[in-house]
Amino acid sequence: MSMPGPVTAQQMHFAEPLPLRSGAALRDYTLLYETYGTLNAARSNAVLVCHALNASHHVAGAYADQPKNVGWWDNLIGPGKPLDTDRFFVLCVNNPGSCFGSTGPMHVNPDTGRPYGSDFPVVTVEDWVDAQARVLDRLGIAQLAAVVGGSLGGMQALGWTLQYPERVRHALVIASAPNLSAQNIAFNEVARRAIVTDPEFHGGHFYAHGVVPKRGLTVARMIGHITYLSDDSMEAKFGRTLRSAELSYSTQDIEFQIESYLRYQGDKFSEYFDANTYLLITRALDYFDPARDFGGNLSAALARAQAKFLVVSFTTDWRFSPLRSREIVKALLDNRRDVSYAEIDAPHGHDAFLLDDARYHGVVRSYFDNIHADTTGELHA
Amino acid sequence: MSMPGPVTAQQMHFAEPLPLRSGAALRDYTLLYETYGTLNAARSNAVLVCHALNASHHVAGAYADQPKNVGWWDNLIGPGKPLDTDRFFVLCVNNPGSCFGSTGPMHVNPDTGRPYGSDFPVVTVEDWVDAQARVLDRLGIAQLAAVVGGSLGGMQALGWTLQYPERVRHALVIASAPNLSAQNIAFNEVARRAIVTDPEFHGGHFYAHGVVPKRGLTVARMIGHITYLSDDSMEAKFGRTLRSAELSYSTQDIEFQIESYLRYQGDKFSEYFDANTYLLITRALDYFDPARDFGGNLSAALARAQAKFLVVSFTTDWRFSPLRSREIVKALLDNRRDVSYAEIDAPHGHDAFLLDDARYHGVVRSYFDNIHADTTGELHA
Numbered sequence: 005m006s007m008p009g010p011v012t013a014q015q016m017h018f019a020e021p022l023p024l025r026s027g028a029a030l031r032d033y034t035l036l037y038e039t040y041g042t043l044n045a046a047r048s049n050a051v052l053v054c055h056a057l058n059a060s061h062h063v064a065g066a067y068a069d070q071p072k073n074v075g076w077w078d079n080l081i082g083p084g085k086p087l088d089t090d091r092f093f094v095l096c097v098n099n100p101g102s103c104f105g106s107t108g109p110m111h112v113n114p115d116t117g118r119p120y121g122s123d124f125p126v127v128t129v130e131d132w133v134d135a136q137a138r139v140l141d142r143l144g145i146a147q148l149a150a151v152v153g154g155s156l157g158g159m160q161a162l163g164w165t166l167q168y169p170e171r172v173r174h175a176l177v178i179a180s181a182p183n184l185s186a187q188n189i190a191f192n193e194v195a196r197r198a199i200v201t202d203p204e205f206h207g208g209h210f211y212a213h214g215v216v217p218k219r220g221l222t223v224a225r226m227i228g229h230i231t232y233l234s235d236d237s238m239e240a241k242f243g244r245t246l247r248s249a250e251l252s253y254s255t256q257d258i259e260f261q262i263e264s265y266l267r268y269q270g271d272k273f274s275e276y277f278d279a280n281t282y283l284l285i286t287r288a289l290d291y292f293d294p295a296r297d298f299g300g301n302l303s304a305a306l307a308r309a310q311a312k313f314l315v316v317s318f319t320t321d322w323r324f325s326p327l328r329s330r331e332i333v334k335a336l337l338d339n340r341r342d343v344s345y346a347e348i349d350a351p352h353g354h355d356a357f358l359l360d361d362a363r364y365h366g367v368v369r370s371y372f373d374n375i376h377a378d379t380t381g382e383l384h385a
Numbered sequence: 386m387s388m389p390g391p392v393t394a395q396q397m398h399f400a401e402p403l404p405l406r407s408g409a410a411l412r413d414y415t416l417l418y419e420t421y422g423t424l425n426a427a428r429s430n431a432v433l434v435c436h437a438l439n440a441s442h443h444v445a446g447a448y449a450d451q452p453k454n455v456g457w458w459d460n461l462i463g464p465g466k467p468l469d470t471d472r473f474f475v476l477c478v479n480n481p482g483s484c485f486g487s488t489g490p491m492h493v494n495p496d497t498g499r500p501y502g503s504d505f506p507v508v509t510v511e512d513w514v515d516a517q518a519r520v521l522d523r524l525g526i527a528q529l530a531a532v533v534g535g536s537l538g539g540m541q542a543l544g545w546t547l548q549y550p551e552r553v554r555h556a557l558v559i560a561s562a563p564n565l566s567a568q569n570i571a572f573n574e575v576a577r578r579a580i581v582t583d584p585e586f587h588g589g590h591f592y593a594h595g596v597v598p599k600r601g602l603t604v605a606r607m608i609g610h611i612t613y614l615s616d617d618s619m620e621a622k623f624g625r626t627l628r629s630a631e632l633s634y635s636t637q638d639i640e641f642q643i644e645s646y647l648r649y650q651g652d653k654f655s656e657y658f659d660a661n662t663y664l665l666i667t668r669a670l671d672y673f674d675p676a677r678d679f680g681g682n683l684s685a686a687l688a689r690a691q692a693k694f695l696v697v698s699f700t701t702d703w704r705f706s707p708l709r710s711r712e713i714v715k716a717l718l719d720n721r722r723d724v725s726y727a728e729i730d731a732p733h734g735h736d737a738f739l740l741d742d743a744r745y746h747g748v749v750r751s752y753f754d755n756i757h758a759d760t761t762g763e764l765h766a
Binding site (some may be wrong): 025026027125184185186191193194197198200202219233235254284287290 | 406407408409503506507564565566567568570571572574575577578579581582583584600603604607608611614616619620622623624625632634635636637640641643644647648651661664665667668671672674
């Protein structure tokens, strides 16, 4: 096992416009990405990680000057870890529209000379997959050993197998869904309304006013956070524990620990996340629906996929419940695709996909071990 | 069966202060209430209905001058209905702190001469039960044939059996819980933050500014509304149905029907509901916890109850799930109380308690038929 060295974010500039599903195009854009491990001579050991709502390209390791800024999936990815960077060349691209470095709403719109703000074009999961494919093109990676993602990242992994079926050998779709339910969309919509109706949103051009719609973002994050945790884990962690021994009988003071926790999560998020990015990313979630063009028939939609699949869900995830993962599995089986499915009995709700759970990580490790065996000749070429 | 005549709201003024659990008191207050049916000579056929979050004392029938303004539980209560006003004298009191006529935050605080606003004292379920008991005292009703409530109303019904055990023969606790879970409190807290951080809340004294925190109230109601419906019923009713045939690719325009529905519900609510009342009522929900004084032991807490109980839950209610009703049933059984329990297989989530479901209404009807038989002598005296 090699020692993990410090990691560095890299960037690629694209002068050629990226056509988007909306009909608009993103022109003159930059994408940030990180890589871990070494691309082999056959260029056959690349694994693309797709990030979810509030994550970035910084998936694993730490920056030399920020040793505590550890990648968001560092428990899964690294030397000797389930996705082993001693064997695989892992990369993650920060999606356009993000607020973590790739071209996004806070950057200057070349058409107007001022920040895009709410004029940033609506981007979809399919657009992100296209953008990632261009990065792979530049790196000379014709085919991925695997594409991996959780939640919204899992939608991108699934999208890869449909948009570029010949470029993906394996897809790991974790804690995800073939589309959002009405309830999922409803939670996204409330979050968006909280942001958009904050007077400091200024129609999405708040940058010019030197403010951010902090109140709206805080509420949006609090709503989101409730849906990431299971009812049971919230109960186990907080229950009805009071902040003080005595009730204060106030509608605005913090009385219960769960209130303190949620306010903290909301405040923290509102200090680093961009409001326009939040709108864009929740909308990309809403729109993803590969079955739409097939009259709602997911089996027909997935017929294009050629990859082998690992689908993973978590029993207490009520945001993207196991039922939704099973829809993907069934549609793949209808097409006689090679699919493994693991339903992990974990208490943590949707957030489980980010946590270090032995059974979950064991499944992912075994799956990558088999990919390794598949490609040993190439990997050691 | 008698014809239902028009109903009239009545009011009672109380000059004697109502001591509250917070240590404060409500002085010089007025309570609105409605009654249906006739109190018998023995005064033994009174049934008190307790209202929930966004409801009022207008439970059944219609006002002479507003024939379309039908009471919120009119499908359950009236001549020949499951709670039959030909046999029972039904009454409902609008709780203090409400925005439907009883003394609340928009009324003048006698201590300051201006509207209470956020200075209205925090009221609890126990305080409401005390207020209702004073109305019964004035009406000369020593004992209730039954107390009935759904959701927060069910908490009041349960509270009655603990605060005034000798005054309640039967309690119907419907779609309720012995306390809020951490997740329930979390949703309430997000709703409150949305209201309180709306600049037009003005610290709760918005009346003086001629504005209301409409944006915050709208978001609060949208959040609440999601929790009232089941995931399945939302899916069945809205699914991913688009408003137009073509996607508009916008983060702010309405794209899905569920968004349109939620925005409408939020807007409508924000036009008639008071923001301070919303804070007070969600807080009363948070605080209710009869087991608190018994080290969390619900069985010990319910030992005081003498009433017979009907507990009803709905399978798809994830706000107050059947598990929570079963906790009440178990605690009553631990005390060898007489309790019937019905878990109704209904698709509509928490809202099911307000809907006309044949099995649910059948259970309530049978239960009241038995109460009738219990008290035939008195009822016909």
